[in-house]
Amino acid sequence: MxxxxxxxxxxxTPVDTRVLQEMLPWFSENFGNAASRSHLYGWKAEEAVATARQQVAHLLHANDKEIVFTSGATEANNLALKGVFEALAHKGNHIITIATEHKAILDVCEHLKHLGAEISLLYPDNQGQISLEQIQGAIRPSTILVSAMYANNETGVIFPIRAIGALCQQHQIIFHTDATQAVGKIPIDVQNDHIDLLSLSAHKLYGAKGVGALYINRKNKNLHLVAQMDGGKHERGLRSGTLNVPGIVSLGTACVIAQQExxxxxxxxxxxxxxxxxxxxxxxxxxxxxxxxxxxxxxxxxxxxxxxxxxxxxxxxxxxxxxxxxxxxxxxxxxxxxxxxxxxxxxxxxxxxxxxxxxxxxxxxxxxxxxxxxxxxxxxx
Ligand SMILES: Cc1ncc(COP(=O)(O)O)c(C=O)c1O
Structure with a gap:
């Protein structure tokens, strides 16, 4: 021992050796840029990214077109919250979140406050649990977004996500969940859970560090995001920057293994x-x-x-x-x-x-x- x-x-988490094996060829053998459209190196990388996108989507019961790769959950949270705030500014400026969220949510909310957002920070009970009534009671006509984590990173407490999602849908409010600790550990179905935006990170499920994803519900016509990273219009313009192909392959493989095991x-x-x-x-x-x-x-x-x-x-x-x-x-x-x-x-x-x-x-x-x-x-x- x-x-x-x-x-x-x-x-x-350590990288699963099976994940590592899948990653390795994408560093030096197949090192192409997934955005290179004119040669085999690029096509291969693009295909690997497409496969990983399907694998991530499958774990969440999502469509592969709904997955945007990021550098991790912190970036996915930033894109979700800042992106919605900017895109829906004409509708309202009120965001509801929970005091036990990760700093990658709380600090983003703090940042948005300086840009004019009104933040309602809800306090859980002494068991770390939040009630639907609390969220319902905090909703205002100007509420554009609710962000509630799937499961807490310190206590493991799981929030009533499906009920919160249904409530948000009923009020036409965008629902984001930071599911970093839950993905790959418990079953998640973004459709049944009425989730509009979901953040995840590969290194919490035996994948590599520095890669994650944001799920974006494309069925919700009220959902709009403004990109927070501008450049070459990668990831359908939502997250510019050359894709981390080995990392993305690691995330996809980690999702497949998680689903099986x-x-x-x-x-x-x-x-x-x-x-x-x-x-x-x-x-x-x-x-x-x-x-x-x-x-x-x-x-x-x-x-x-x-x-x-x-x-x-x-x-x-x-x-x-x-x-x-x-x-x-x-x-x-x-x-x-x-x-x-x-x-x-x-x-x-x-x-x-x-x-x-x-x-x-x-x-x-x-x-x-x-x-x-x-x-x-x-x-x-
Ligand atoms: C709930 C939660 N959200 C976000 C993060 C940040 O994830 P990442 O390291 O991928 O940026 C973590 C990691 O500690 C987390 O536990």
């Missing part, structure tokens, strides 16, 4: 997650952050009461995990997600996100339980 044990799959992986990972969680909950003053009924199968966010958060993280040197705090250049702040759920600062500091993946073993989980127990016992002394 290799130490430290990697339990930070929500931060990033999602169910069995989810089952076995959830079993290990539950072993971990039950083991850790034996420690006095521990509790789970977030709703455990509507949760991704591979995430467990645990609050360890009665210990110093900073000391806890430093002492857990045998495991690679993420803490309930975020380091900015100047200071360590408690996680905005846990704070928005009403978790006290002290407890947020001593909360740990365990995110498992398809390479996590039972041996690693048993080791982790013992390691954490020992460390906490020492700290509590």
């Amino acid at each position: 290799k130490l430290p044990i990697y339990l930070d799959y929500n931060a990033t 999602m169910q069995s992986n989810a089952q076995s990972i959830a079993l290990l997650r539950d072993v971990l969680e039950n083991g850790l909950l034996q420690i006095p003053q521990t509790s789970v952050n977030g709703n455990t009924q509507c949760r991704l199968p591979h995430v467990s966010n645990i609050a360890f009461g009665g210990v110093d958060g900073e000391l806890l993280l430093i002492s857990l040197h045998d495991i690679a995990v993420s803490s309930g705090s975020a380091c900015t250049s100047a200071s360590v702040l408690p996680s905005h997600v846990l704070k928005a759920m009403g978790v006290a600062d002290q407890l947020a500091y001593s909360s740990i996100r365990f995110s498992l993946g398809k390479y996590t073993t039972e041996e690693e989980i048993l080791y982790t339980i013992n390691h954490v127990k020992e460390v906490i016992a020492k700290l509590q002394q």
Whole structure:
């Protein structure tokens, strides 16, 4: 067993070796520019991109014409929110989002505020869950967009996306979801879920870093986007820039594998997650952050009461995990997600996100339980 044990799959995942094999020829052997229309090098690259587009679309139950490749979920979120705000400025300036979103949504909203957007930031309950009534209550005549994540990156809590989508459709409001943590982990059907825009990222599902996509519902005639990257009119003018062919191939392959193995992986990972969680909950003053009924199968966010958060993280040197705090250049702040759920600062500091993946073993989980127990016992002394 290799130490430290990697339990930070929500931060990033290793590239699946099958994905890597598919990627490799597109670096040096077939290195063509997918936009080169006059020779075989370009045609081959273009074909590889077209295949990947179909693979991504298939996983989401979308049409391949509805997929725009980006450099990742951050860019997809930027394109979705800024693109809609700019395109629908004549209709309204009000956007609804949730306080537990990733910074790649919250910071974009902050940016749009300076450009005249009105943002309603909804706070979830103490389980990290949002209700349909809250969203309904925030809708105004000027509301153009609702952005609610599919599943939270820190707690794994899954939002009632289908109901939110239906509500938005009823009010003719564009619905965007940041599904970065959900894609490839749980089934997603953009049509049944009434999703207009969906962001995803390859490196969260065993693909390469620096590539992602935005799904754009072409059936919704009210949906318009202004490109945020101008240039050679790649991706139907919505995202200019030479395509990252190896990365895009990695995303497509990762989607195919995810589709084939999602169910069995989810089952076995959830079993290990539950072993971990039950083991850790034996420690006095521990509790789970977030709703455990509507949760991704591979995430467990645990609050360890009665210990110093900073000391806890430093002492857990045998495991690679993420803490309930975020380091900015100047200071360590408690996680905005846990704070928005009403978790006290002290407890947020001593909360740990365990995110498992398809390479996590039972041996690693048993080791982790013992390691954490020992460390906490020492700290509590
Ligand atoms: C929910 C969520 N959105 C967006 C991102 C950003 O994704 P990327 O690294 O592809 O820009 C992440 C990654 O941490 C995430 O978890």
